[in-house]
Amino acid sequence: MSDPTADEVRRLRAEEKLSVRQIRARTGLGRNRVHELLRGVPPPEWTRRPNAKDGLRAEAVELRGQGWSRAVLEGGLRVSSQGSVQRSRRGGAAEREALSCLASQSAVV
Template sequence: MTDPLAAEARRLRVVEQLSVRDIRARLGVGRNRVHELLRGFRPRSGPGAPTPRTGCAPRRWRSGLKVGR
């Protein structure tokens, strides 16, 4: 059976794109509890999502050759 608190934490993470800090504040639980609720859950990032370091979309690879250079 799914914990309703876990379902809410996952919804906040995916739909509202909140950080762990924001989820903690919204649900009123500790950091470890939020990580337990989100354990095994990884939101899907779409293709072309910006990388944290550069802010640019990742390069595409086709047949071992770089495309769009």
């Protein structure tokens, strides 16, 4: 037998696309209990927080597949920590050339 409360919580999430906060308000359940009942149920897309670098991920994966080094990508895509920038500056001539090529491509786009 299934738990009617669990069924209702899952229905609210899947069909009505409610957030955990909205489900808690409707059912009176606690946060931990709602999360427990929703384990394995994906959240609605609208509840995802945007990430400033979401658009860069696909580009970085593609360039890594082409053999670009991580240091060059971090420097060229401007997603690095200070340490990565210093590493890319110490890189070889090929990496510096690739970095300048990447910078010129991003300037055109």
